[in-house]
Amino acid sequence: MIGFLIQIILGILAGFVASKLFNGKGSGLILNLVLGICGSLLGGWIYGLFFKSATSGFMQFIIAVLGAVLILWIFKKIRK
Numbered sequence: 001m002i003g004f005l006i007q008i009i010l011g012i013l014a015g016f017v018a019s020k021l022f023n024g025k026g027s028g029l030i031l032n033l034v035l036g037i038c039g040s041l042l043g044g045w046i047y048g049l050f051f052k053s054a055t056s057g058f059m060q061f062i063i064a065v066l067g068a069v070l071i072l073w074i075f076k077k078i079r080k
Contacts (some may be wrong), residue, residue, distance in 0.1 A: 003053070006057065006060060009038040010061045010064045011038070011058070011064045011068070012032075012037060013036065013061065013064075014036045014046075014068045015031075015032035015033055015037065015039060016032045016062060017024035017065050018035065018036065018068030018072055021065070021069060022072045022073070026035075035071055035072060035075075036064065036068050038068070038071055039064070039065070039066075039067035039068025040064035040068070042067040042070060043063040043064050043065075043070070044060070044063060044067070
Protein backbone atom coordinates (compact mmCIF):
# COMPACT_ATOMS: atom_id res chain seq x y z
CA MET A 1 0.00 0.00 0.00
CA ILE A 2 2.83 2.41 0.83
CA GLY A 3 4.48 1.63 -2.52
CA PHE A 4 1.23 2.52 -4.28
CA LEU A 5 1.00 5.87 -2.46
CA ILE A 6 4.62 6.66 -3.22
CA GLN A 7 3.95 5.96 -6.90
CA ILE A 8 1.03 8.40 -6.84
CA ILE A 9 3.05 11.17 -5.18
CA LEU A 10 6.00 10.67 -7.50
CA GLY A 11 3.58 10.53 -10.42
CA ILE A 12 2.32 14.02 -9.66
CA LEU A 13 5.85 15.38 -9.91
CA ALA A 14 6.61 13.16 -12.89
CA GLY A 15 3.67 14.56 -14.86
CA PHE A 16 5.15 18.02 -14.72
CA VAL A 17 8.64 16.82 -15.64
CA ALA A 18 7.30 14.66 -18.49
CA SER A 19 5.27 17.57 -19.89
CA LYS A 20 8.37 19.75 -19.85
CA LEU A 21 10.43 17.04 -21.57
CA PHE A 22 7.79 16.15 -24.15
CA ASN A 23 6.21 19.53 -24.96
CA GLY A 24 8.83 21.97 -23.72
CA LYS A 25 6.15 23.47 -21.47
CA GLY A 26 3.71 22.34 -18.84
CA SER A 27 0.26 21.10 -19.80
CA GLY A 28 -1.57 22.75 -16.93
CA LEU A 29 -1.82 21.71 -13.32
CA ILE A 30 -4.73 19.27 -13.59
CA LEU A 31 -3.51 17.59 -16.77
CA ASN A 32 0.00 17.29 -15.33
CA LEU A 33 -1.43 15.65 -12.21
CA VAL A 34 -3.57 13.18 -14.15
CA LEU A 35 -0.82 12.32 -16.64
CA GLY A 36 1.72 11.92 -13.89
CA ILE A 37 -0.44 9.63 -11.80
CA CYS A 38 -1.46 7.51 -14.79
CA GLY A 39 2.11 7.49 -16.06
CA SER A 40 3.40 6.43 -12.68
CA LEU A 41 0.97 3.55 -12.53
CA LEU A 42 1.66 2.52 -16.14
CA GLY A 43 5.43 2.79 -15.69
CA GLY A 44 5.29 0.81 -12.45
CA TRP A 45 3.16 -1.87 -14.09
CA ILE A 46 5.48 -2.21 -17.11
CA TYR A 47 8.57 -2.23 -14.88
CA GLY A 48 6.94 -4.89 -12.70
CA LEU A 49 6.52 -7.15 -15.71
CA PHE A 50 10.29 -7.35 -16.14
CA PHE A 51 11.73 -6.73 -12.68
CA LYS A 52 10.67 -7.44 -9.10
CA SER A 53 10.48 -3.82 -7.87
CA ALA A 54 12.24 -0.50 -8.01
CA THR A 55 14.51 -0.26 -5.01
CA SER A 56 14.89 3.47 -4.59
CA GLY A 57 12.67 6.52 -4.68
CA PHE A 58 14.81 7.99 -7.45
CA MET A 59 14.31 4.90 -9.62
CA GLN A 60 10.57 5.05 -8.99
CA PHE A 61 10.60 8.69 -10.07
CA ILE A 62 12.44 7.82 -13.31
CA ILE A 63 9.93 5.04 -14.00
CA ALA A 64 7.05 7.46 -13.38
CA VAL A 65 8.51 10.06 -15.76
CA LEU A 66 9.02 7.43 -18.47
CA GLY A 67 5.45 6.18 -17.98
CA ALA A 68 4.08 9.72 -18.23
CA VAL A 69 6.12 10.39 -21.39
CA LEU A 70 4.72 7.16 -22.85
CA ILE A 71 1.18 8.29 -22.09
CA LEU A 72 1.86 11.71 -23.64
CA TRP A 73 3.22 10.00 -26.75
CA ILE A 74 0.18 7.71 -27.03
CA PHE A 75 -2.17 10.66 -26.43
CA LYS A 76 -0.44 12.64 -29.19
CA LYS A 77 -0.73 9.71 -31.64
CA ILE A 78 -4.43 9.28 -30.88
CA ARG A 79 -5.21 12.99 -31.34
CA LYS A 80 -3.70 13.06 -34.87
